[in-house]
Amino acid sequence: MRLLIVTDAWLPQVNGVVTSLKALVAELEALGHVVGLITPQDFRHWPCPSYPEIPLAWNLWNVGGKILEFAPDSVHLATEGPLGWAARRWLMRRGLRFSSAIHTRFPEYVKTRWPWLPLNLGYAFLRRFHGASQAVLVSSERMRGAFADHGLQRLVLWRKGVDLACFKPSAEAPPAQPVFLYVGRLAQEKNLEAFLDLDLPGRKRLVGDGPQRAELQARYPQAEFLGYRHGEALADAYRNASVLVFPSRTDTLGLVMYEALACGTPVAAFPVPGPLDVLQAGVTGVFDADLRNACMQALELDRQGCARWARGQSWRLSAQEFLRLQVPLAELPASEAPAC
Numbered sequence: 379m380r381l382l383i384v385t386d387a388w389l390p391q392v393n394g395v396v397t398s399l400k401a402l403v404a405e406l407e408a409l410g411h412v413v414g415l416i417t418p419q420d421f422r423h424w425p426c427p428s429y430p431e432i433p434l435a436w437n438l439w440n441v442g443g444k445i446l447e448f449a450p451d452s453v454h455l456a457t458e459g460p461l462g463w464a465a466r467r468w469l470m471r472r473g474l475r476f477s478s479a480i481h482t483r484f485p486e487y488v489k490t491r492w493p494w495l496p497l498n499l500g501y502a503f504l505r506r507f508h509g510a511s512q513a514v515l516v517s518s519e520r521m522r523g524a525f526a527d528h529g530l531q532r533l534v535l536w537r538k539g540v541d542l543a544c545f546k547p548s549a550e551a552p553p554a555q556p557v558f559l560y561v562g563r564l565a566q567e568k569n570l571e572a573f574l575d576l577d578l579p580g581r582k583r584l585v586g587d588g589p590q591r592a593e594l595q596a597r598y599p600q601a602e603f604l605g606y607r608h609g610e611a612l613a614d615a616y617r618n619a620s621v622l623v624f625p626s627r628t629d630t631l632g633l634v635m636y637e638a639l640a641c642g643t644p645v646a647a648f649p650v651p652g653p654l655d656v657l658q659a660g661v662t663g664v665f666d667a668d669l670r671n672a673c674m675q676a677l678e679l680d681r682q683g684c685a686r687w688a689r690g691q692s693w694r695l696s697a698q699e700f701l702r703l704q705v706p707l708a709e710l711p712a713s714e715a716p717a718c
Contacts (some may be wrong), residue, residue: 380412381704382450386435386459387481388417391605392586393563394633395481398538399456405697414448414693416441416461438464445469452477452704458484458507468526475705478511479536480504480525486628490567501528508532512705517631518655534703539638539693544609547642547685548617556580558673559619559643561634562626564588564603572625572648574598576670585615616641621676624653625669632656635663640688642681646672662687 379506383403403413421435441464445453453469455462455478456706462478463496485500508514508530515536516522522533556579565588573646574582574594582601596602600690607615616622622638622645629652635645645663647653657663662684666672 379701381406381415381446381705382414382416382445382453383456383550384416384441384453384461384465385456386418386461387457388415388419392608394631394662395457397633401539401541401693402518402697402700404692405439406701408694409697409701411701414450415514416444416465418461418471420444421461435460435464441465442468452707454478454704455511456502463507466510474707475512476509476510476707477513477703477705478508479515480508480521480530481517481630483628483630485528487567488557490628501530505529507558513703515700515703520649520651520655521630524651535688536703537696537698538631538633538636539691539696540633540640540688540694542640542689543638545613545616545640545688547640547681550617552620552681553580553618554642556620556677557583557618558621558623558646559583559585559615559638560623560625561585561607561615561638564591564594566590566626567624567626569627569633570594571690572669573623574601576673578670579674580620583615584621585612612637613641617645619643621646621673623647623669623673626650626652636688638685639663640691642685644676644679644681644684646676648672 385399387393389396398503406413418435421437430496438460441461445468453476455465455476483620484504485497488495488500489497511532514530514533516525516533517536517538519535522535525533556577560573564586583600583604585604585607591603616638620644624635624645624647627648627650632652638645639662645657646669647665648669649665653665659665662670664675
């Protein structure tokens with residue numbers, strides 16, 4: 379099968395969406411499929427206001443030509459950014475079918491950054507974008523229910539996975555002095571102050587980067603800001619931590635929890651969607667409205683039990699599920715001038 383993925387989130391960005399898509403492409407190709415990508419790297423772009431790590435493509439009139447050039451059997455719109463909207467418009471004008479995905483709780487993210495904007499406006503945006511999709515992929519049953527409550531339709535479950543070859547436990551004991559680790563974007567919607575304000579023993583480490591880094595480093599000089607880590611360096615950061623702290627209240631899932639657990643590191647989190655969908659309470663993580671209590675209790679969890687749970691969460695199974703959810707595009711016109 380020839381599968382085309384249109385995404386505004388791609389390398390060199392570092393986030394859960396990119397991690398998911400990179401793993402998906404690798405697994406689909408390993409299964410013998412041909413995968414094409416339309417990403418901001420193929421276009422002129424400018425940095426997103428207030429979030430310069432995210433490029434926004436602007437010469438969108440080239441999207442149609444790229445779809446025609448690849449001649450896909452199916453098209454998946456991974457993001458609701460400029461490329462996603464341009465591809466959606468081109469496909470709909472020709473009566474062609476596609477699937478799409480909701481990777482982030484966009485309305486809640488917008489509300490965090492601009493509190494005066496009504497939440498319903500963000501959900502109207504999502505309903506508009508995904509309304510024509512034949513299958514809207516979401517990462518958990520809880521999110522399927524939440525998005526359905528806001529009027530989205532044709533929601534189907536697409537579970538995510540973890541790279542078990544990279545993320546695996548260490549034979550060495552965890553550090554004697556507790557290390558509390560955060561991994562992810564350093565951005566307002568991640569609720570990082572809820573972690574950094576905690577009175578915890580030992581050390582606090584943060585892996586990642588983002589628009590809040592300079593501000594947070596200035597306000598919390600006792601915390602260790604390590605920047606981006608990839609591959610084995612990232613796995614080592616998990617293995618050398620006592621607990622992964624997941625302070626976000628707005629994530630749809632949280633792939634970093636999968637990665638930490640695969641390395642044998644338990645998770646402390648609020649009892650909110652994302653952690654509630656990933657963690658087994660008292661086994662792989664602790665939920666508590668008091669995040670400090672969750673952190674301290676997570677120190678007592680069995681690291682081997684965390685790693686055992688993660689071994690059942692492979693990207694191969696995730697890719698196979700993705701394949702089952704794809705819809706045939708229908709026949710492309712034999713000759714057509716590229717248009718957006």
